[in-house]
Amino acid sequence: MSDKILVTGATAPVGRELVRLLLEEGADVKAGVRRPDRSAQLFDPAVEVVELDYSQPATFDAAVEWADRIFLQPPAFDPDAHQTLMPLLDWAVQAGVDHVVTISAMGMEVRDDLPMRRVERHVESLGVEYTFLRPNFYMQSFGEGFLGDRIRRTGRFKMPVQDAKVSIVDGRDVAAVACRALTSSEHFGEAYTLTGPEALTHAEIAGIVGAAAGRDVEFESCSDEELLRWLIGAGWRPDVAGVVIALFQSVRGGVREDVTADIISVMGRSARSFEQFAEEHQESWAIRDES
Numbered sequence: 001m002s003d004k005i006l007v008t009g010a011t012a013p014v015g016r017e018l019v020r021l022l023l024e025e026g027a028d029v030k031a032g033v034r035r036p037d038r039s040a041q042l043f044d045p046a047v048e049v050v051e052l053d054y055s056q057p058a059t060f061d062a063a064v065e066w067a068d069r070i071f072l073q074p075p076a077f078d079p080d081a082h083q084t085l086m087p088l089l090d091w092a093v094q095a096g097v098d099h100v101v102t103i104s105a106m107g108m109e110v111r112d113d114l115p116m117r118r119v120e121r122h123v124e125s126l127g128v129e130y131t132f133l134r135p136n137f138y139m140q141s142f143g144e145g146f147l148g149d150r151i152r153r154t155g156r157f158k159m160p161v162q163d164a165k166v167s168i169v170d171g172r173d174v175a176a177v178a179c180r181a182l183t184s185s186e187h188f189g190e191a192y193t194l195t196g197p198e199a200l201t202h203a204e205i206a207g208i209v210g211a212a213a214g215r216d217v218e219f220e221s222c223s224d225e226e227l228l229r230w231l232i233g234a235g236w237r238p239d240v241a242g243v244v245i246a247l248f249q250s251v252r253g254g255v256r257e258d259v260t261a262d263i264i265s266v267m268g269r270s271a272r273s274f275e276q277f278a279e280e281h282q283e284s285w286a287i288r289d290e291s
Helices: 013-024 036-042 057-064 081-095 115-125 145-154 171-182 202-213 224-233 238-252 262-267 274-280
Strands: 004-007 028-033 048-051 069-072 099-103 129-135 156-159 191-194 218-221
Touching: 004 013, 013 028, 013 171, 028 036, 036 048, 048 057, 057 081, 069 081, 069 171, 081 115, 099 115, 099 171, 115 129, 129 171, 145 156, 156 202, 156 224, 171 191, 171 262, 191 262, 202 218, 202 274, 224 238
Parallel strands: 004 028, 004 069, 028 048, 069 099, 099 129, 129 191, 156 218
Antiparallel strands: none
């Protein structure tokens, strides 16, 4: 294929997997990262790693002037995603980008007040081809980051979700759909809601993790206020922590429970189950000697 593809947020799990898949497809791909000096080792030597900092317009040219298509991944939990991404989007279109694949979130189509829906609206206004990917929460969040670390260290975790169900999705499936969207014209103008094959309570998730890890893992529901205090105490900005709380409120409201067939329609196969994910990532929850 001849299209040149820039993957933003390339050090995140979906971005890393997407870069790998695009290489397998023979794509000409660049990985946009904030610190190339710290990230180049994460990628195949065939991938050019370029500096791209959403807050630094001086980094835009080297990343976007080369690209025909962009995979746009917003910073996690950014309460100002529209203001953060609009300058880069405008710059990219002026430089000749003609297709934007945007990671959004499940349920954005009914929430015009949310920052990521404003990003979608802005992309629609640019006059270029676009594809929106609206994934549910990633399975990877239970194996990586502060949540995965807490499970590994303590064998328990808390969230303000009560017994609500979530159709969590494997980020590798999201990357696979993104790869299809970026390497053809079949998905122009489409919006896909990407979920796993079933909806689970967090107690069920804890049980699956425990079975895979060979240890007891417990889930306990907590209040929004308790989680907010914990996040702020851990150094999170209050406005960013507020976005996290709003996401969990959407879980309790049932917004994250539906199971869709969009991965099947794009990929011709079922989405990975959480049981599959957990079996493949047992080491994420193994107790380590950190003395």
